[in-house]
Amino acid sequence: GDSVTQMEGPVTLSEEAFLTINCTYTATGYPSLFWYVQYPGEGLQLLLKATKADDKGSNKGFEATYRKETTSFHLEKGSVQVSDSAVYFCALSDSSASKIIFGSGTRLSIRP
Amino acid sequence: EAQVTQNPRYLITVTGKKLTVTCSQNMNHEYMSWYRQDPGLGLRQIYYSMNVEVTDKGDVPEGYKVSRKEKRNFPLILESPSPNQTSLYFCASSSRDRYNEQFFGPGTRLTVL
Numbered sequence: 001g002d003s004v005t006q007m008e009g010p011v012t013l014s015e016e017a018f019l020t021i022n023c024t025y026t027a028t029g030y031p032s033l034f035w036y037v038q039y040p041g042e043g044l045q046l047l048l049k050a051t052k053a054d055d056k057g058s059n060k061g062f063e064a065t066y067r068k069e070t071t072s073f074h075l076e077k078g079s080v081q082v083s084d085s086a087v088y089f090c091a092l093s094d095s096s097a098s099k100i101i102f103g104s105g106t107r108l109s110i111r112p
Numbered sequence: 113e114a115q116v117t118q119n120p121r122y123l124i125t126v127t128g129k130k131l132t133v134t135c136s137q138n139m140n141h142e143y144m145s146w147y148r149q150d151p152g153l154g155l156r157q158i159y160y161s162m163n164v165e166v167t168d169k170g171d172v173p174e175g176y177k178v179s180r181k182e183k184r185n186f187p188l189i190l191e192s193p194s195p196n197q198t199s200l201y202f203c204a205s206s207s208r209d210r211y212n213e214q215f216f217g218p219g220t221r222l223t224v225l
Contacts, residue, residue, distance in 0.1 A: 032212055034212065034213075041218070041219075042218060042219075043116070043202055043204075043216030043217050043218050043219055044155070044202070044204075044214075044216045045216070046213050046214070049212075049213070089154060089155070091212075093211075093212035098143075098160075098162065098211060099145075099157060099160065099170065100157075100212050100214065102147075102154040102155040102156075103154055104152055104153060104154040105154050
């Protein structure tokens with residue numbers, strides 16, 4: 001079945017460092033891809049999305065590009081801030097299944 | 113303010129004592145869903161509902177029940193909780209045509225002793 005694999009955390013970076021969180025997927029159809037973020041003590045929030053190959057999703061300085069050839073959707077940010085500390089979930093959805101499949105999450109901690 | 117609310121936020125109970133976690137949304141969303149979050153496993157879907165009186169099993173439905181009698185409410189029922197249901201639970205909702213852009217509640221941390 002469809003699945004999402006994320007890099008294991010935790011990831012610890014200094015403020016203003018470059019961030020990459022890897023995400024790859026397995027899907028039989030043509031899924032939409034998402035990054036959700038969970039700040040401490042809160043529910044998940046949609047961060048960005050891409051619905052077809054080569055689409056780039058972006059929000060709050062984060063970007064991810066839908067790469068069909070490598071089945072990847074890596075999350076990047078050029079200069080992280082302490083406020084970016086959170087757990088990040090990569091996810092996919094297939095319209096035929098009417099559901100979202102989440103990865104296991106990557107905890108990100110940013111040092112001042 | 114558009115939101116999904118859950119109650120209670122924290123609950124400690126004992127094995128076998130029936131409990132209900134409520135979920136309510138004020139966005140007139142058709143789609144609602146329950147997830148559990150466990151370390152290293154991410155979020156797993158328990159049940160979902162596409163509309164009133166329509167519910168379906170997710171990936172881990174065993175030991176849980178749901179109902180959707182009104183559009184805004186989607187309670188999660190544990191008839192006989194067991195320790196392996198200790199987890200963090202999230203309710204989520206979305207519109208029918210954008211079901212994958214879900215709004216999440218703040219979570220309910222359940223401990224079953």
